[in-house]
Amino acid sequence: MRRIAARSWVDLGVLAVLSITGILGYATAFGTMNFLLAAAGGLLIGTAAAVAGSLFRLDVLTTTLIGIAAYFLFGGAFALPATTIAVVVPSLDTFAMLAIGAVFGWADIVTIGAPVEAPHYVAAVPLAAAWVVSLVGSMLALRWLPKKRTPWRTSLLVIGPGLLYLSGILLGTDEPVLAGVRGLVFAVLSLIWVAWRQASAAPVSGDGAARLRRRRIAGTAAVVAGAVVVGGVAGAAVQPASPERYVLREQVVPPFDPLEFPSPLSGFRHFTKDLADTPILEVSGVEPGDKIRLASMDAYTGKLWNVAGPEDPAGQDGGYAIVGETLPQPDTASLGGERSVEIASTGYADVWMPTVGYGSAIRLVEPAELTRSADLRYNAEAGTAVLTTGVEEGTAYTLDARVSKVPGDEELAEVPVAQLPVPAAQSVPDVVTAKAEEWAGEQASVIGQIRAIERALKTNGFLSHGLASDAVPSRAGHGADRIIELFTRSQMIGDEEQYATAMALMVRQLGYPSRVVMGFAPEIAEGAGTVEVTGSDVTAWVEVPFEGIGWVAFDPTPEQTDAPKDQVPKPKTEPQPQVRQPPRAQNDAEDLLATVEIDETEDEDRDPPFRIPGWVWAIALSLGIPAAIVFLPLLAVAAAKEARRRRRMSGPGYRSSAGAWEEFVDRSAELGLEPPERGSRLVFARTLGQRLAEQDLAASAAPATRADAAHRTAIATAEVTALAASVDRDVFSGREVDAAEAKARWAEADRVLGEIERSGGRVRRILARYRYRRRRRRSRKDAS
Structure with missing residues (x-):
């Protein structure tokens, strides 16, 4: 076995310290220091593979293959212990996530909202980064650097840890992690290492060696002091720290576009007609008065309300980012009571996830593969979530949330509306503007004007879902033509879809931002356990933002259902002359054929004679890959x-x-x-x-x-x-x-x-x- 010199062990230690200093920048992206275990594992695996190759005199290719095998065999214990067997033995999921994380984790981490917690394979990013840098750097330090120790050779070895330092900045957030301390430690340690690793031109002994050592120590101290003074003090005075950092997550637009999916409000009548008596959700942990949110919409096109697209700068509800279990908190909400809610779909199917209040943490439970997916996206300002693969029957998850405080009108009397940017409403009918000015009247306060509009809609209108049992029919839709019909008929007749649309547009015409929220409002008794939600519980309401309070809900839908019928005279019927009918034709020859039942069962629907159990495949693959x-x-x-x-x-x-x-x-x-x-x-x-x-x-x-x-x-x-x-x-x-x-x-x-x-x-x-x-x-x- 080849002996490794003491100087080379020092080189390996310096590389490890520099790498850890650089990779600490990942802390803002992951939120906690748990990622350090994966990073330390990557350093240990890469360095151990390089040391083993040097000890046994293996060539570079063989050492690299050993490093790759060690990455897959031992990486799961450091980065993905939940997928391993007894924390140590890798499983098939471990191999797959280590490979996927090393290749695709870099792209996912810049689109996931911090802190990054899902998908689970993202934990392989610090593992793979530290592993690559330590494997390459250690092989160079053990094989290439001892041949001729020069400053430029040692400087080249600093490139790997420097790339880790840069990646910690680019993949993190705009909040630095001990930027000054880490920068000085990295720079000072690199300078000392480069200076002391320069070989002497000629051998020196005795008093000359002692003098040379003292000079080197003094010179190194002077360089370090100069770096601290110039970099730390003078640098801050000449160029103060910028309040904004360049990070990739701020430059990447999330790939999810809500405009690719139908407007949630356009399917309102599907719930009231087709799923009225069908259980669609089971919810536990809610309290009386809580509403279940599906989606909030702030963009009106003249045909429908929809969620603003991600590229719309005025859209408050278009920023759906990939998240893990921890959800970001809204900037414009005054939050109150806490909820721990469990939601299970029994008949609901859509991409919009039912939520309560503003979530702080969400955990997907069923099906099992969703717990490792990167398809969950959340909008903190809207308080709504999206599962791009779709919520289906059997999907279950838990939600930790806080509901908004409900202030009284007295508290809102002196509070102005928050002027948040919202997309301009298009093709708004003139009758909406006229009715808004008429009903707002002489109200002095903003809350008075909005309450007046809400009260006029509730008292002057009638509720009808357009069912056969309704006294008066009500047409579906909430486009401009339907809103004109709502206001120009002798009686206002509609349901939550039309009334919420009308009020939101009227508030917009007064110059205030507003949005329409769709969800469910089931009857919740005090101390109720699990609440069953049916399609008839669907509803829609309006929200308006107030300064320092957040979005306040308004419900303009009337409760009256007995709308008077329009008196329209029936046309008189005139008698028609009788016409003799021709004799019935003879039966066709086809009617005389007897019906024969044919067995159309296909062969492929039958059970195969032999099927290999799934556990056999799992064991075979777990043993076959290593x-x-x-x-x-x-x-x-x-x-x-x-x-x-x-x-x-x-x-x-x-x-x-x-x-x-x-x-x-x-x-x-x-x-x-x-x-x-x-x-x-x-x-x-x-x-x-x-x-x-x-x-x-x-x-x-x-x-x-x-x-x-x-x-x-x-x-x-x-x-x-x-x-x-x-x-x-x-x-x-x-x-x-x-x-x-x-x-x-x-x-x-x-x-x-x-x-x-x-x-x-x-x-x-x-x-x-x-x-x-x-x-x-x-x-x-x-x-x-």
Whole structure:
């Protein structure tokens, strides 16, 4: 085994500290320090793989393969323990999430609202980042840096931790994490490392060495002090800290566009007609007066209310971002009582998730695959959530939320409306503006004007869902033509869809922002456990924002259902002349055919005769993937070695004999006995003998064992020397070498190599199977 110098261990420690300093910037994205366990695991796995490759003299490719295998075998314990078996053994889900997280986690993390908690594979991002930097940096520190220690070589090793530092800024939020402290630690440690790793031009001893050491310490202290003063004090005075940082999440528009889905309000009558008596939700944890929110809409197109698109700068409800379990809090809401709600869909199917109040945490329970999805999006200002894959029957989740405080009109009398940006309403009928000015009247306060409009709609209108049982029919829709009909008929007749639309537009015409909210308002008794929600509980209301309070709800829908019928005279019927009907035609020939029942059951609907259980597939894949990681590289290297051997055995006898020696040298190098780059075969033989002796003596402790090892080494060295001399005679004698002699050289080389393999130990033989080395064919001049 190759010995690692103490200076190299110091280099590895410095790289680890710099990497941890840089990756601390991820704290703002993940919210807590739990990600540090994954980052530390990545550093440990990458560094351990590089150290193992250096100790056993493995080449770069083999070391990289070992690092990849270690990432998949041990990464789950650090980043995804919930997917492993007994926290240590990786499962099929562990392999899949480690791969997906390393490839796609970078794109997901900038679109997920902080703190990032879902999808679970995002935890693989700090693991993979630290693993790559530590694996590459450690291999360079152990293999490349010791060959010639110069400042520029050491500086190149700082690039990896520097990239981690930069990624912590770009993937985080606009709130820095100890930016000044981390920056100074990173800069100072890097400067000291680069300065002290510069090799002296000539060896110095005695008093000269002491003076040189004192100068280096003084110089390093001066550089550090200068960096602190210039970077920390002067830098802050010349260029104060910017209140905004450039982070990727602020530049990326969430991919979800609510305009791709139908307006929730357009399906209002589906609930009142088709699902009126159908249980659609089971909700527990709610209290009397609570409403279940589906969606809030602030954009009116003249045809319908809808959620503003993500690119609309005036849309308060268009910002649906990917979230984890923790939900962001609204900026414009005064929150009161807490709720812990459990919601299960029994017949509801849509992308809009029923919620209560403004959520603080949400946990998907059923089905199980949703708990690992990245399809949950939430809008803090609207208090509504979206599951892009759709809420279906059987979907269940829990919600921690707080409901808005309901202030009285006395509290709102002196409070102005919050001038929040909302999309301008389009194609608003003139009658809406006229009615708004008429009903608002001479009210002085804003709340008085809004209450007047709400009261006029409730007292002058009648409620009708357009059902057959209603006394007066009511047409569905809430476009401009339907709102004109609502105000111009002799009686205002409609349901929550029309009244909420009318009031929201009237408030807009007075110059105040407003939005329409659709949801459910079931009857909730005091102390009720689980509440069953049916389609008849659907409702819609209006919300208007007030300064310092948030969005206040208004309900303009009347409770009166007995609307007077319009008196329209029925037209008189006139008698029609009787016409003799023609005789009935004879039965067609087709009517005489007997009905035959045909069994249309398809063969594929029948159960197969044999089906492999799912647990068998899970076990096979859990064992097959690690086996493939371990044995596929072994098979590939073995195939390459066999092709190399056949190629060298072909050709004339002298060339085949030389090929036997080349094969012997390469296989010795694969065992860790590296020959010199140049020299004759006899020089190679003596060098191999010396390294074989060093290997045997290092593995032997007792004097008797050392004596046996020295005896075996002497015999092996003599046999290698004899093999080198035989090959030299075959190559340089000028005589014809027949196939039998060449075959004898190969047999002799294999025998000597077998003795070397047995003396090297089982571990060295196993590792040699993963190594592939091909020495270039030397010219006749080099061979001599």
